Amino acid sequence: MSHHDERTFVMVKPDGVQRGLIGEIVSRFEERGLKLVAGKFIQIDRELAHEHYGEHEDKPFFDDLVEFITAGPVFAMVWEGADATRQVRSMVGETDPAESAPGTIRGDFGLDLGRNVIHASDHEDEGANEREIDLFFEEDELLDYERIDAAWLY
Ligand code: RTP
Ligand code: MG
DSSP states (O other): OOOOEEEEEEEEEEHHHHHTOOOHHHHHHHHHTEEEEEOOOOOOOEEEEEEETGGGGTTTTTTHHHHHTTTOOEEEEEEEEETHHHHHHHHHSSGGGGGGGBBHHHHOOOOSSSSSSSEETTSTTTTTHHHHHHHOOGGSSSSOOTTTTTTHHO
């Protein structure tokens, strides 16, 4: 990992999995030039859901959020690249798909605030990327290799 690189946590939510959007979403990050360093297909239990979305525990939508994120499997990933957290969030779009520009993942595939296809670490929440990676992955699940186009990208 070179000095300007950063890692960020992303997951395709249960609605994205059930709609068959995993491949499309992975493709977008690959084509952008980010490097996949970890990935797993998992069922989130209520405990993990509470830890992951702990910041929203007191919000009125929290119970629905936990219900939804545990409703079926998710595809969890770690992506690496320059300023990856911000880059990924800009590709994801806004929380509400209605506010998300076409071309973003939520703007292209989402209609509903509660079922917005994808999660990505918040770049405005310092350290959220590292915290979320630690919550979902063991250190030895993050794999190291070179993308051969890196010299052209950076
Ligand atoms: P996420 O964490 O899932 O990537 O989404 P986000 O950062 O864009 O939005 P965040 O504020 O962290 O909210 C987490 C998820 O909770 C649901 N939500 N519902 N009913 C509501 O007002 C409301 N607000 C947020 C969304 O599904 C959002 O993705
Ligand atoms: Mg969030």
